Amino acid sequence: MAFSRRLFLKQTAAVAGALAMPKTNHTAHSQTTARPVLDLKGVAAFVDPLPIPPVAQSSGTKPVPGRASLHMPYYRIAMRQFQTKVHRDLQSTRLWGFEGGSPGPTLETRSGQGMLVEWANDLPQAHFLPIDHGIHGAEKDKPDVRAVVHLHGGKVGPESDGYPEDWYTPGKSATYFYPNEQDAAMLWYHDHTLGINRLNVFAGLFGVYLIRDKVEEALDLPRGRYEIPLVICDRMFDKDAQLYYPVSEDPHGVWISEFAGDAFLVNGKLLPYLEVEPRKYRFRVLNASNSRFFDLKLSNGQEFHQIGSDQGLLPAPVPLKDLQLAPAERADLIVDFAGRAGEQIILKNESFQVLQFRVAKLAVAPEKPLPATLRSVARIAESSAIRTRELALVEVDDQIARPMQMLLNNARWHDPITEKPLLDSVEIWSLINTSDDSHPIHLHLVKFQVLDRRNFERFAYTSKGVLRYLGPVTPPDPNEMGWKDTVTAPAGMVTRIIVRFEGFTGRYVWHCHILEHEDNEMMRPYDVVPAK
Numbered sequence: 001m002a003f004s005r006r007l008f009l010k011q012t013a014a015v016a017g018a019l020a021m022p023k024t025n026h027t028a029h030s031q032t033t034a035r036p037v038l039d040l041k042g043v044a045a046f047v048d049p050l051p052i053p054p055v056a057q058s059s060g061t062k063p064v065p066g067r068a069s070l071h072m073p074y075y076r077i078a079m080r081q082f083q084t085k086v087h088r089d090l091q092s093t094r095l096w097g098f099e100g101g102s103p104g105p106t107l108e109t110r111s112g113q114g115m116l117v118e119w120a121n122d123l124p125q126a127h128f129l130p131i132d133h134g135i136h137g138a139e140k141d142k143p144d145v146r147a148v149v150h151l152h153g154g155k156v157g158p159e160s161d162g163y164p165e166d167w168y169t170p171g172k173s174a175t176y177f178y179p180n181e182q183d184a185a186m187l188w189y190h191d192h193t194l195g196i197n198r199l200n201v202f203a204g205l206f207g208v209y210l211i212r213d214k215v216e217e218a219l220d221l222p223r224g225r226y227e228i229p230l231v232i233c234d235r236m237f238d239k240d241a242q243l244y245y246p247v248s249e250d251p252h253g254v255w256i257s258e259f260a261g262d263a264f265l266v267n268g269k270l271l272p273y274l275e276v277e278p279r280k281y282r283f284r285v286l287n288a289s290n291s292r293f294f295d296l297k298l299s300n301g302q303e304f305h306q307i308g309s310d311q312g313l314l315p316a317p318v319p320l321k322d323l324q325l326a327p328a329e330r331a332d333l334i335v336d337f338a339g340r341a342g343e344q345i346i347l348k349n350e351s352f353q354v355l356q357f358r359v360a361k362l363a364v365a366p367e368k369p370l371p372a373t374l375r376s377v378a379r380i381a382e383s384s385a386i387r388t389r390e391l392a393l394v395e396v397d398d399q400i401a402r403p404m405q406m407l408l409n410n411a412r413w414h415d416p417i418t419e420k421p422l423l424d425s426v427e428i429w430s431l432i433n434t435s436d437d438s439h440p441i442h443l444h445l446v447k448f449q450v451l452d453r454r455n456f457e458r459f460a461y462t463s464k465g466v467l468r469y470l471g472p473v474t475p476p477d478p479n480e481m482g483w484k485d486t487v488t489a490p491a492g493m494v495t496r497i498i499v500r501f502e503g504f505t506g507r508y509v510w511h512c513h514i515l516e517h518e519d520n521e522m523m524r525p526y527d528v529v530p531a532k
Ligand code: C2O
Pocket: 150, 152, 190, 192, 328, 442, 444, 509, 511, 513
């Protein structure tokens, strides 16, 4: 019997109407809404067509820095503030995005075809979201507006990875080299600035990055207008249709431990619709939310198939009726609308409406069934691991320093580096979640496999450091049997992943992808070191 991650997701309840206070896991420090928020009941659903972000065009080639003989397609993509209508009936909303869009333009390439991207910071001088200067890395001596772009899931050299301290101010830019020596997958780019990442991403600094390859092409999956990215995130708006990021009333600062909004944006639109034909579609789904775990389903209860996860195709299609997706996770879905001509089907997240599919009254020639197998994913043998690291996920309720901090192994960002895997070695990381929250844990540079999850005795571990398992081992879900870069580590469980540290040596990070946690110390640097 497949194991359901949903059991662990302590979902923020739907707060409709006055929706003053979406619940968080931490009631004592929950977000508060000082301003009245937009009541979505008065907003017409499904009046705007779903926008599709444009595919970025390169403006010629340039030499790779430090490797003058190597020329690569070059893109310049600027971060800017812009105004957009997220809904037909609402005033324009101020957002930050890339080239005037949020999501920004989709970068698309082939496996093995590198590219250079100059990420230019053309943002204004003032931030429009509440910075907490008590957060490490966001002190008053730092400029409010700073940005640095990370390619999430990219196997990228450290100088191009968007290290959180490599931020730069308006007027500056950084040119990064992406080798794309990796399998076809949906990656995404987003801001990664230390201390304000949650605000920069919330403001809209993210976009899609697709890598293609021959294995994927041979499968003859829906493509062109039948392949559609769905970048989904939750937000909250004020009465003037401006983004609203709540603040804490805690005397220590305005930081909130999690964000939950009632307004779902898909590709930047609120409650859009998509006209589809009665045939198969491929949807590339990204959970771009700050904190929210998704549980997506179709209103007619229809089954669909997941064919890929974070780092590419699964070994075989996995039939699903609902899809759990943690922040930063991706799912490659095939939804078949055959036989549904004339129907209106709603994509829902729990009780929230997200997107409406309008199936055209059309006759479509029958299509081939989905391939039974997709891509072989060789399991990494546990015996190949040269070490196992026990890494605790900890929430500290320290009323003196900060209301709440989330830590990895009780260490803070600036503490000495403790994870130094050898290049090309395999390690098992046991993520021991002592907290009451699920944390989506992400490692830069690498792809990994999920080994298993298991309950453990929290008190024995937190008081004596003794890891005592309770109950049986739970294997990964079928849709976790591919390559991953982000994994849900549920509360009270040990989640084991197996990783080969390959590609580059140098400094990277690993962190919780709940951006509020990441900003408040739940992120650590790690070094891949040369094996001598
Ligand atoms: Cu989505 Cu550290 O990244």
